[in-house]
Amino acid sequence: MATATVHPNIALVKYWGKRDRDLNLPSTGSLSMTLSDFATTTSVVFGAAQDEVMINGELATGLPASRVLKHLDLIQPDRAPARVVSTNNFPTAAGLASSSSGFAALTLAALKALNIDHTPAQASILARQGSGSASRSIWGGFVEWRRGVKKDGTDSHGLHIAPPDHWKLNMVIAVVDQGQKSVGSTEGMLRTMATSPMYSAWVSSWQKDLDGARQGILDQDLEMVGRAMEASTLKMFATMFTSSPPIRYWRPASVAIQDEVSKLRKAGINCWWTMDAGPNVKVLCEPEDAPAVADALQHHVEDVHTLGVGGHPVVEE
Amino acid sequence: MATATVHPNIALVKYWGKRDRDLNLPSTGSLSMTLSDFATTTSVVFGAAQDEVMINGELATGLPASRVLKHLDLIQPDRAPARVVSTNNFPTAAGLASSSSGFAALTLAALKALNIDHTPAQASILARQGSGSASRSIWGGFVEWRRGVKKDGTDSHGLHIAPPDHWKLNMVIAVVDQGQKSVGSTEGMLRTMATSPMYSAWVSSWQKDLDGARQGILDQDLEMVGRAMEASTLKMFATMFTSSPPIRYWRPASVAIQDEVSKLRKAGINCWWTMDAGPNVKVLCEPEDAPAVADALQHHVEDVHTLGVGGHPVVEE
Numbered sequence: 357m358a359t360a361t362v363h364p365n366i367a368l369v370k371y372w373g374k375r376d377r378d379l380n381l382p383s384t385g386s387l388s389m390t391l392s393d394f395a396t397t398t399s400v401v402f403g404a405a406q407d408e409v410m411i412n413g414e415l416a417t418g419l420p421a422s423r424v425l426k427h428l429d430l431i432q433p434d435r436a437p438a439r440v441v442s443t444n445n446f447p448t449a450a451g452l453a454s455s456s457s458g459f460a461a462l463t464l465a466a467l468k469a470l471n472i473d474h475t476p477a478q479a480s481i482l483a484r485q486g487s488g489s490a491s492r493s494i495w496g497g498f499v500e501w502r503r504g505v506k507k508d509g510t511d512s513h514g515l516h517i518a519p520p521d522h523w524k525l526n527m528v529i530a531v532v533d534q535g536q537k538s539v540g541s542t543e544g545m546l547r548t549m550a551t552s553p554m555y556s557a558w559v560s561s562w563q564k565d566l567d568g569a570r571q572g573i574l575d576q577d578l579e580m581v582g583r584a585m586e587a588s589t590l591k592m593f594a595t596m597f598t599s600s601p602p603i604r605y606w607r608p609a610s611v612a613i614q615d616e617v618s619k620l621r622k623a624g625i626n627c628w629w630t631m632d633a634g635p636n637v638k639v640l641c642e643p644e645d646a647p648a649v650a651d652a653l654q655h656h657v658e659d660v661h662t663l664g665v666g667g668h669p670v671v672e673e
Numbered sequence: 674m675a676t677a678t679v680h681p682n683i684a685l686v687k688y689w690g691k692r693d694r695d696l697n698l699p700s701t702g703s704l705s706m707t708l709s710d711f712a713t714t715t716s717v718v719f720g721a722a723q724d725e726v727m728i729n730g731e732l733a734t735g736l737p738a739s740r741v742l743k744h745l746d747l748i749q750p751d752r753a754p755a756r757v758v759s760t761n762n763f764p765t766a767a768g769l770a771s772s773s774s775g776f777a778a779l780t781l782a783a784l785k786a787l788n789i790d791h792t793p794a795q796a797s798i799l800a801r802q803g804s805g806s807a808s809r810s811i812w813g814g815f816v817e818w819r820r821g822v823k824k825d826g827t828d829s830h831g832l833h834i835a836p837p838d839h840w841k842l843n844m845v846i847a848v849v850d851q852g853q854k855s856v857g858s859t860e861g862m863l864r865t866m867a868t869s870p871m872y873s874a875w876v877s878s879w880q881k882d883l884d885g886a887r888q889g890i891l892d893q894d895l896e897m898v899g900r901a902m903e904a905s906t907l908k909m910f911a912t913m914f915t916s917s918p919p920i921r922y923w924r925p926a927s928v929a930i931q932d933e934v935s936k937l938r939k940a941g942i943n944c945w946w947t948m949d950a951g952p953n954v955k956v957l958c959e960p961e962d963a964p965a966v967a968d969a970l971q972h973h974v975e976d977v978h979t980l981g982v983g984g985h986p987v988v989e990e
Contacts, residue, residue, distance in 0.1 A: 553878040554871045554911050561870035590919050594871050594911035602907050607932070608925035615924070 357401035358468035358673050362461040363666030364446075364453035365390045365492045365499065366527060366638055368585040368630065369566045370592040373545050373559065375503075380488050381512050383549075384562035385503040387569050388456075388492040389640075390520070390666035391527060394446040396454065398461035400428070400469045404439040411442050424462060427486040431466045438466075446661075447534045452636060455541075459486030460493035464671045480513035496520040496667040498573050500566070520667045523576045526646040528627075531659035532609045532635040541633045544596065544603050551600040558595045562588065582628025582640060589630045607635040612656045620652055674718035675785035675990050679778040680983030681763070681770035682707045682809045682816065683844060683955055685902045685947065686883045687909040690862050690876065692820075697805050698829050700866075701879035702820040704886050705773075705809040706957075707837070707983035708844060711763040713771065715778035717745070717786045721756040728759050741779060744803040748783045755783075763978075764851045769953065772858075776803030777810035781988050797830035813837040813984035815890050817883070837984045840893050843963040845944075848976035849926045849952040858950045861913065861920050868917040875912045879905065899945025899957060906947045924952040929973045937969055 365388035373383035409416040409424045416424065428438055442461065444454050463483040467474050474482075476494050484491035484501075491513055492499040497520040504512030539547070548555055565588040572580030596603035610631060617629045617639055627641035627649050641649050646662045653660045682705035690700035726733040726741045733741065745755055759778065761771050780800040784791050791799075793811050801808035801818075808830055809816040814837040821829030856864070865872055882905040889897030913920040927948060934946045934956055944958035944966050958966050963979045970977045 553874045553908065557870045557874050586919065587915070587917065590914040591870065594915050597907040597914075598904070598911050600904065602903065604928075604931065606923075606928055608929040611921075611923055611928050612925040614921065 357399060358465045358671065359397060359399040360461040360464035360468065360669055360671045361395050361397045362457045362464065362493050362669040363390045363392065363395050363496065364457035365489065366453055366630065367489065367492075367632065368581060368640070369562065369569045369588045370632075371488055371501065372592045372595060373549050373555065374488070376507070376509065377546075379509040380485050381509045382488055382501065382503055383559045385501060385566045386492070387498070387500045387517070387566055388489070389498055389525065389527060390493060390496045391453070392664040392666040393661070394452070394457070394663060394666075396442060396444050396457035396461045398440065398442040398458070398465045400438055400440050400462065400465040402436040402438050402469055404437045406437045409440045409442075412444060423486070427459065427462055428466055430485055431463065431472070431482055432470055435470075447531065452529070452531075452634075453489060453632065455487040456489035456493045459483050459490035460669065462486060463490070464494070464669050468671050468673060476516070477513045481509065484509070484513065494669065497522060497665060500570060517570060518573055520665045523573065523665070524643050525578070525665055526641055526643045527663050528639045528641065528646055528649045528653060529661045529663065530609075530613050530637045530639070530653040530657045531661070532607050532613075532637065532657055534659070537605065537634040539603050539633070544599075544633055547603065548595045548599045552595045552598045554595045554598045558591050561591065578626050578628070578640070578642060582626070585628055585630050585640065593631070605631065605634055609656050610635050610637055613637040613639075613653060616652050616656065620649060625649065674716060675782045675988060676714060676716040677778040677781035677785065677986055677988045678712050678714045679774045679781065679810050679986040680707045680709065680712050680813065681774035682806065683770055683947065684806065684809075684949065685898060685957070686879065686886045686905045687949075688805055688818065689909045689912060690866050690872065691805070693824070693826065694863075696826040697802050698826045699805055699818065699820055700876045702818060702883045703809070704815070704817045704834070704883055705806070706815055706842065706844060707810065707813045708770075709981040709983040710978070711769070711774070711980060711983075713759060713761050713774035713778045715757065715759040715775070715782045717755055717757050717779065717782040719753045719755050719786055721754045723754045726757045726759075729761060740803070744776065744779055745783055747802055748780065748789070748799055749787055752787075764848065769846070769848075769951075770806060770949065772804040773806035773810045776800050776807035777986065779803060780807065781811070781986050785988050785990060793833070794830045798826065801826070801830065811986065813986075814839060814982060817887060834887060835890055837982045840890065840982065841960050842895070842982055843958055843960045844980050845956045845958065845963055845966045845970060846978045846980065847926075847930050847954045847956070847970040847974045848978070849924050849930075849954065849974055851976070854922065854951040856920050856950070861916075861950055864920065865912045865916045869912045869915045871912045871915045875908050878908065895943050895945070895957070895959060899943070902945055902947050902957065910948070922948065922951055926973050927952050927954055930954040930956075930970060933969050933973065937966060942966065
C-alpha cells in the first residue's frame with residue numbers, strides 16, 4: 357500500500373487539443389503553476405479481493421472507475437486486483453483541475469505500491485496518459501509540459517521550470533459554479549479539433565505565449581506572465597466559441613470578473629485572469645494584492661479561494 | 674435641398690476587417706436584414722453660407738462633422754458649402770448600426786440634392802466609402818454586400834437578395850448599454866487585422882456562412898439562417914478576443930442573454946442571437962415568437978425593441 361498527496365495545477369499557458377488521442381499527446385506546449393492548499397490524496401493497495409475505487413467517500417462506478425482501473429493496467433498490465441481510495445479537499449470537475457492532481461496522485465501511489473523505480477519524467481509520462489494536465493502535477497512550483505515531437509510520446513512530459521519558493525505568487529479563484537461542466541474537456545477538445553476554423557491558428561501560435569510566460573516566471577515579471585496567460589486563454593476560448601455547436605463555458609459572472617480585473621489593473625493593481633474548461637475565473641497576483649483582489653471578486657461570487665504556489669507531491673508507504 | 678429617410682441594417686453574416694482602408698473594401702462578404710421602425714432622416718442643401726452639420730439637434734464638430742463633409746466631397750469634389758441636418762430616432766453609436774443608416778441617408782440625400790443620376794449599386798459604392806455597413810442600407814429587406822475582388826472597389830457593393838415582404842422576420846434587440854462603445858469599429862478592425870492570430874482563419878472561412886444565410890433567407894429556413902449567423906458572430910468575436918490588447922465588447926448581461934436564447938431554443942422557440950461591435954444582443958425569430966422572446970430578454974435589460982424587416986429608403990426633394 358502507498359499513498360500520494362498531490363496538488364492540482366492551473367495552466368497559465370493552456371492545453372487544448374491532442375495530436376494523439378490514445379497516448380494523450382498535446383497539440384501545443386503548456387505551462388502551469390501548482391496550487392497550494394488544494395490537494396488530492398490517493399491510496400493504492402494491490403492484492404485486494406477485487407478492484408474497487410472510492411472517490412470522495414463514494415464507490416465509483418462507470419467511467420470514473422474504469423478510467424482509474426485502466427490507468428493501473430497501463431502502469432502494470434498484469435496487476436493484481438487493487439483498492440483505490442481518493443479524496444479531494446476541493447470541488448471535483450468544475451475547472452478546478454481535479455483531474456490533474458487526481459491522475460498524478462494515482463500514478464505516484466501506484467508506482468510506489470508496486471516498487472517501480474522511476475524518474476519524475478517517467479511518472480509524468482504515465483500521468484499524462486491518465487489525464488493530460490496530470491503530467492504537470494508531478495512537481496511543485498512552475499512546470500512546463502513539452503509538446504514533444506515523437507510519435508511514441510516519450511518526449512512529451514513535464515519539465516520543472518522553477519521550485520515553489522522561487523516566486524511567492526497568489527492565485528485567487530472565484531468559483532462561479534461548483535457543478536460538473538456542461539461539456540467535458542476531452543469531448544470539447546475533440547469537437548474543437550473537428551470543427552473550429554480557428555484551431556489551426558491556435559496550434560501554430562502557442563510558442564510565443566509559452567516563451568513569454570516561461571521568461572516572465574524566471575524574471576518574476578508578473579505583467580509578462582499575465583499578458584501571455586490572458587492571450588493564451590482568449591485564444592483557447594476563441595477555438596471553443598467557434599466550434600460547432602459552440603462551446604460556451606463563460607457565465608455572466610465570468611465576464612463580470614474579467615471586467616473587474618480590468619478595473620483593478622486600471623487602479624494600479626497588477627493582476628491577470630485565466631479560465632479553463634468551466635465558468636470559474638482564476639486571478640494571478642502578488643500576495644500583497646491578494647486581499648484587495650479577493651474582496652473585489654467577492655462582489656460577484658460567494659466562494660473565493662486565495663492560494664499560493666504548491667509544493668512537490670508527497671508519497672508514503 | 675433633398676431629404677432621405679433610411680433604415681439601419683443588422684449584419685446576419687458579419688463584416689469585420691478591411692482589404693483596403695481608403696476605399697473601405699471589406700476582407701469578407703456580409704449579409705444583412707434592414708430594420709423597420711428605426712430610421713435616420715437626413716436633409717442636405719447645397720449653397721449655404723458655410724458648411725454646417727447638425728446631428729440629433731446639435732451642431733457637430735470634430736471627427737463626426739469632418740466625416741460627413743468629407744463624404745460630400747467624395748460625392749461632388751467641387752461642391753458648394755452645404756447644410757446637413759441628420760436625426761436618428763434610436764440611440765447613436767452603441768452597436769445599433771446608426772452609421773449604416775446615417776451614411777446611406779447622407780449619400781442618397783446628397784445625390785438627390787445634386788440631381789446626380791445613379792443606380793442603387795452606384796449609391797451603395799458611395800455609401801460604402803462613408804461607412805462599410807451603409808452599403809447595405811440602400812435597400813430594404815435582405816441585402817448582401819459583395820466582397821468584390823477589384824482594386825478600385827467597383828464590384829464591392831450591395832446586392833438585393835429579397836424584398837421586405839419576402840419573409841416577416843422579427844429582430845428583438847436587447848439594449849445592454851446605450852453608451853458609446855469602448856473601441857470604435859474602425860479602430861477595432863485595424864487592431865484585429867494587425868494583431869489577431871485568428872484573423873486569417875476568419876477571412877478564409879466566411880463564404881460558407883454567407884452561402885448558408887443566403888440560402889436560408891431564400892428558403893425561409895430560420896434555423897439555417899440562425900446557425901450561419903451565430904457561427905459568423907462567434908468567429909468575429911474570436912478575432913476580437915484574440916487581438917492585442919483584447920477587444921471585449923461582451924458584458925455580463927450579453928452572456929446572460931446568450932444563455933437565455935439557448936434556454937428558449939431548448940424550450941422549442943426557434944430563435945438565434947447576434948451581436949456587433951458593442952454589448953447589445955439582437956435575437957432573430959418569427960413574429961409569433963417575438964413576444965415570448967422579448968419577455969425573456971426583459972428579465973435581463975430594461976430596454977427591449979421588437980423590430981420587423983424594414984423597407985427601402987424614401988428620398989424626397
